[in-house]
Amino acid sequence: MSNEGSELERRSRELLHASVAELDEATRARLAAARRAALAELSAPRPRWLNAPGLAAAASVAAALVAVAWLQRPPADADAVVQMASAMDDLELLLEYEVVEDLDFYDWLEQQPELRDAGGSG
Amino acid sequence: MGASLDELGESLGDVDGAGTTAAALDQFLREVEARAFRIAVLGIRDRDEALDVVQDAMIRLVRGYAHVPSAEWPPLFYRILINRIRDWQRRRTVRRRVLAFFGTNDEGEEQDPLQSAPGPADDDPAEHAARHQALAALEDALARLPERQREAFVLRNLEGLDVADTAAAMQCSEGSVKTHYFRAVQRLRELLGEHWG
Numbered sequence: 001m002s003n004e005g006s007e008l009e010r011r012s013r014e015l016l017h018a019s020v021a022e023l024d025e026a027t028r029a030r031l032a033a034a035r036r037a038a039l040a041e042l043s044a045p046r047p048r049w050l051n052a053p054g055l056a057a058a059a060s061v062a063a064a065l066v067a068v069a070w071l072q073r074p075p076a077d078a079d080a081v082v083q084m085a086s087a088m089d090d091l092e093l094l095l096e097y098e099v100v101e102d103l104d105f106y107d108w109l110e111q112q113p114e115l116r117d118a119g120g121s122g
Numbered sequence: 123m124g125a126s127l128d129e130l131g132e133s134l135g136d137v138d139g140a141g142t143t144a145a146a147l148d149q150f151l152r153e154v155e156a157r158a159f160r161i162a163v164l165g166i167r168d169r170d171e172a173l174d175v176v177q178d179a180m181i182r183l184v185r186g187y188a189h190v191p192s193a194e195w196p197p198l199f200y201r202i203l204i205n206r207i208r209d210w211q212r213r214r215t216v217r218r219r220v221l222a223f224f225g226t227n228d229e230g231e232e233q234d235p236l237q238s239a240p241g242p243a244d245d246d247p248a249e250h251a252a253r254h255q256a257l258a259a260l261e262d263a264l265a266r267l268p269e270r271q272r273e274a275f276v277l278r279n280l281e282g283l284d285v286a287d288t289a290a291a292m293q294c295s296e297g298s299v300k301t302h303y304f305r306a307v308q309r310l311r312e313l314l315g316e317h318w319g
Contacts, residue, residue: 008307008310008311008314008318009279009307011256011318012260012275012279012310013279013280015253015256015257015260016160016257016260016276016279016280017280018253018257019160019257020156020157020159020160020280023156023159023160027159027169027173028156030173031155031156031159031173031176032152032155034155034173034176034177034180035148035151035152035155035180037177037180037181038147038151038177038180038181038183038184039144039147039148039151039184041181041184041185042143042144042147042184042188
């Protein structure tokens with residue numbers, strides 16, 4: 001039995017590795033671009049306020065409120081459901097900071113000397 | 123799109139330290155990216171979505187763990203990747219339930235990864251076709267495994283993680299990894315018996 005299992009494992013491993021080796025150039029190029037984009041994060045430190053522990057809690061509460069509101073008053077048609085599902089997706093993204101992190105505006109805001117000085121003196 | 127490693131190091135103001143980190147991260151990601159993509163495709167069965175998930179996992183590793191010793195990157199990276207795949211599957215499940223409740227579905231969005239598989243390589247066409255047929259059977263069987271069993275199987279077999287690193291990636295005990303893996307092999311043997319027997 002263990003030999004049979006080992007043969008299955010060996011063959012699976014072989015096939016999976018072959019499928020990796022045969023990845024097409026277009027996919028490899030996209031993976032390389034993804035890697036470069038990830039490494040660019042090293043030179044783009046996130047604003048400190050994004051690390052605030054209360055942000056995740058606030059977003060969680062918002063998500064819960066949307067869910068409760070939806071359960072109490074379900075949408076009447078399929079289009080509304082699709083919109084609701086989309087809104088929930090958006091909310092999930094917010095929960096994961098992805099949308100917020102990508103907002104260049106906040107980055108710009110933090111770098112404005114007059115605003116930074118005003119915040120420091122007030 | 124991305125900066126060179128030298129530029130990254132200079133922008134951090136510490137050419138030696140930051141440059142070394144960037145180079146090490148680049149090497150690590152370069153080594154794992156193709157296998158990570160295959161793992162994502164097996165879990166998601168959509169190449170474009172899988173690419174997005176892998177890129178997201180890379181970004182999260184760089185943002186959150188560039189400073190930790192490089193030996194810790196493999197389990198951390200796969201932990202992030204597995205979580206992103208689970209998140210994607212969870213969102214799809216919720217979307218399908220909601221849409222199914224109202225009599226619609228998005229089944230058409232799912233792609234068979236084999237349909238967009240690369241074209242034939244330079245080896246013998248018959249051998250290539252046989253290998254693709256076997257791979258198709260394996261992918262189909264893996265898709266029918268419970269999530270945890272599939273994760274244990276691909277992390278151990280494709281990525282080659284040991285039991286401890288697999289447990290760290292899956293956020294479970296080493297005993298659970300052994301159980302999931304054993305059951306995965308058992309189930310695959312049942313599913314693939316007629317193809318591989």
